Amino acid sequence: ETGVTQSPTHLIKTRGQQVTLRCSSQSGHNTVSWYQQALGQGPQFIFQYYREEENGRGNFPPRFSGLQFPNYSSELNVNALELDDSALYLCASSSKDRGQHEQYFGPGTRLTVT
Amino acid sequence: RKEVEQDPGPFNVPEGATVAFNCTYSNSASQSFFWYRQDCRKEPKLLMSVYSSGNEDGRFTAQLNRASQYISLLIRDSKLSDSATYLCVSTRGGSNYKLTFGKGTLLTVNP
Numbered sequence: 001e002t003g004v005t006q007s008p009t010h011l012i013k014t015r016g017q018q019v020t021l022r023c024s025s026q027s028g029h030n031t032v033s034w035y036q037q038a039l040g041q042g043p044q045f046i047f048q049y050y051r052e053e054e055n056g057r058g059n060f061p062p063r064f065s066g067l068q069f070p071n072y073s074s075e076l077n078v079n080a081l082e083l084d085d086s087a088l089y090l091c092a093s094s095s096k097d098r099g100q101h102e103q104y105f106g107p108g109t110r111l112t113v114t
Numbered sequence: 115r116k117e118v119e120q121d122p123g124p125f126n127v128p129e130g131a132t133v134a135f136n137c138t139y140s141n142s143a144s145q146s147f148f149w150y151r152q153d154c155r156k157e158p159k160l161l162m163s164v165y166s167s168g169n170e171d172g173r174f175t176a177q178l179n180r181a182s183q184y185i186s187l188l189i190r191d192s193k194l195s196d197s198a199t200y201l202c203v204s205t206r207g208g209s210n211y212k213l214t215f216g217k218g219t220l221l222t223v224n225p
Contacts, residue, residue, distance in 0.1 A: 033211075042215030048211070102160055102163065103160075106157060
């Protein structure tokens with residue numbers, strides 16, 4: 001196991017609602033990245049947090065936002081949910097200070113928007 | 115054109131077969147490359163990093179050709195437990211180590 005945990009494991013929301021997903025990074029890792037994986041696709045980069053600040057963003061609208069806390073855990077918030085937001089949301093932790101490019105994923109949160 | 119493209123698959127092979135996955139990347143600024151493995155409804159797991167000199171880990175061999183912008187993964191003597199989706203991944207250097215994934219190639223190893 002990677003030591004990266006995510007909650008909840010599954011979630012069902014209605015279109016227009018808001019959702020918060022949580023991630024705890026692996027011990028010793030200070031960087032958290034979030035990815036969205038639609039069915040049958042590879043994961044798509046949403047954004048990365050390093051030292052509590054956003055450190056790069058993919059092609060996702062502003063209604064996708066995040067936070068990183070002093071203990072390096074992180075949240076992904078999605079407002080005004082759309083049906084296309086249904087996906088597996090993965091967080092990955094890494095250690096930027098060590099120059100490590102390898103990222104280790106948590107088990108993901110499966111979000112269904114109805 | 116997608117930044118990372120993989121063989122679409124799926125691949126169905128018998129146990130013991132050798133199978134090769136191919137991947138190309140379009141961004142010449144890409145610096146690091148990986149193969150991840152993803153089991154059904156699970157998270158991606160790092161299988162191996164890919165180096166220009168090529169690297170081997172047991173039955174798995176990865177190769178990188180920067181001139182052709184091409185990455186490969188070879189699995190020898192395939193096992194039932196190798197059945198999974200294999201994801202080709204690139205990343206650029208700089209301050210943002212964003213992973214760019216291919217769509218993945220599904221491998222099923224049959225008894």
